[in-house]
Amino acid sequence: MHISTTVLDTLIRPRLLIVSARYALRDYNRAHRLARLLGLPMARSLPTPHVALSQLLERERALEHARRTHDASWSASEHVAVMTALLHEALLDMHSPTAPALPCPDAISPAISA
Template sequence: MHIAHSTLDTLIRPRLLIVSARYALRDYNRANRLARLLGLPMSQHLPSAHMALAQLLECERALEHARRTHDASWSAAAHVAVMTALLYEALLVRQTQPGRAGEHVPEGAARLAL
C-alpha cells in the first residue's frame, strides 16, 4: 500500500482543513468513526490500516472534488472527519514501518506530512 501512503504525503489541502483534522485527532475513536465513515455495520470487523487508508483516500478525493467545484453537497465537517481518519490511519501505518525517517516540512506548509 506504499502508493496510497506516498499519495497522502503529496496531498495539498487548505491549511484550516489540515489544522482542524490534526486537532480532531485528540478525540478520534477508530472503532466508532471509521466504521461510520466507510459505511460498515458496527458489528463488522474494521479493515487493516492499509485498506482503510486506501478507502479513505477515495472518499477524500470525492470530497476534494466537490469542494473545488463548489458542489452544494460538500460538507466541511465531513471533509474534516475523513481527513482526521486519514491522519490516524497514516500514523498506524507508519508505526508499523520501522526505520522510516520523517522528512522536513517547511514552515507554513499545508501538507499532510506527519
C-alpha cells in the same frame, strides 16, 4: 515505502482543513468513527489501517472534488472527519512493520489549493 508517505505527501489541501484534522486527532476514536466513515455494517470488523487508508483516500478525493466544484453536497465537517481518519490511519500504517507498500494511485494527483 508506505502509501501514507507517498500519497499523503503530495496532497495539497487548505491549511484550515489540515489544522482542523490535526486538532481532531486528539479525540479520534477509531472503533467509533471508522465504521461510520467507511459505511460499514455495525457487526463487521474494522479493516486494517492499510485497507482503511485506501478507502479513505477514495472518499477524500470525492470530497475534494465536491469542494473544488462548489458542490452543494460538500460538507466541511465531513471533510475534516475523513481527513482526521486519514491522518490517524496513516500514522497506524507507518508504525505497522507488516504493512505492505502500495503503489501510488494514479487518480490522486497534487492539486493547488484555492
